[in-house]
Amino acid sequence: MSEEIKLTSETIELLHKRVSVRKYSDEPVPQEMIDAVLSAAFRAPTSSNIQAYSVVVVRDQDIKDELSVLTGNQRWVAQTPVFLAFCADLRGMEGALERHEHDLDNNNLEIGLVSSIDATLVGMSAYLAAESVGLQGLMIGGVRNDTKSVAKALGLPSKVYCVFGMCLGFPGEVPKLKPRMAFDHMVHHDQYDADKLHAGLDAYDKALADHYRSLGRETTDASWTDDIDSKFAEPRRDDLREALKDLGFDFR
Ligand SMILES: Cc1cc2nc3c(=O)[nH]c(=O)nc-3n(C[C@H](O)[C@H](O)[C@H](O)COP(=O)(O)O)c2cc1C
Known part of the structure; x- marks a missing residue:
């Protein structure tokens, strides 16, 4: 597209x-x-x-x-x-x-x-x-x-x-340039199309793996989904809310 x-x-x-x-x-x-x-x-x-x-x-x-x-x-x-x-x-x-x-x-x-x-x-x-x-x-x-x-x-x-x-x-x-997810994966018309999620992720895993390999960097075939899982399976910066509260921002 x-x-x-x-x-x-x-x-x-x-x-x-x-x-x-x-x-x-x-x-x-x-x-x-x-x-x-x-x-x-x-x-x-x-x-x-x-x-x-x-x-x-x-x-x-x-x-x-x-x-x-x-x-x-x-x-x-x-x-x-x-x-x-x-x-x-x-x-x-x-x-x-x-x-x-x-x-x-x-x-x-x-x-x-x-x-x-x-x-x-x-x-x-x-x-x-x-x-x-x-x-x-x-x-x-x-x-x-x-x-x-x-x-x-x-x-x-x-x-x-x-x-x-x-x-x-x-x-x-x-x-x-780092590739992006496919345009059609990100854009919906009038109604959100939830069915296209996994085809989009598969296509992006491949595009990102090809990109990193073209740079001589090691990666897995499921480049993006593996990376996101390794970074976000556990909550990150879990103390952020308390820290922001101490700085005067109460995200309640
Ligand atoms: C809000 C925000 C925070 C980011 N923080 C970091 C960072 O701390 N260190 C870093 O190396 N890159 C950081 N990035 C860069 C992203 O890793 C980068 O935008 C993403 O991998 C896409 O690559 P590109 O910008 O080259 O297209 C950040 C990007 C954004 C939008």
Whole structure:
């Protein structure tokens, strides 16, 4: 289906070329570029115009080294020229409530979700804006391995947490595009078609196994389903809810 799609645009082409980049050149990234990327990203929509996000731009090597360890010794976090921490941030909303003698101490799942979604939409917008000016990188969910220590490393006050990070730089090495699940597996028309699940998984297992083998990487024939099972059969980051509560987000 997707092969038959002819309509394109600069943005569509940019999206079709996007890939996570983990090696960066030594070329410095001008702050003007980061500012241009972020100011464009801040045009992203936010729920009820709450704009419940903030971004910490990290260039300090000691902080990047610390974040590299906290995210599970991810070396690209230490090597990236710029690390952006996209945060859910309730402080603006709370400041507004305080003017009316209210607070956000009693916040719930809805507030946690909308602020995390706001931060995510801004992050993805920044990612694409960065690609449009020649920067590449990747998102880092590893910040949630130890959410409280990451908050401390970034000096985040209460009611701010880092949803994900982003490495950004001029690319040193751009990997081959990773295949996606088939278009028809992901898209439903008018009614969700639950019957196509397993044929889609079989096809993707094969596509991903072929991809990894073409790179000389070992994998099983059931590449994706085996990987997902090994990562998610047991709950991950099971202490996250308590950690977020301590940071002022009560996902109840
Ligand atoms: C929210 C989010 C968090 C991610 N966290 C990490 C991470 O901590 N480390 C990493 O190497 N890649 C991370 N990735 C990158 C994914 O592994 C990558 O997007 C996925 O394997 C697909 O590959 P591609 O982006 O090259 O197409 C993350 C991606 C997203 C969207």
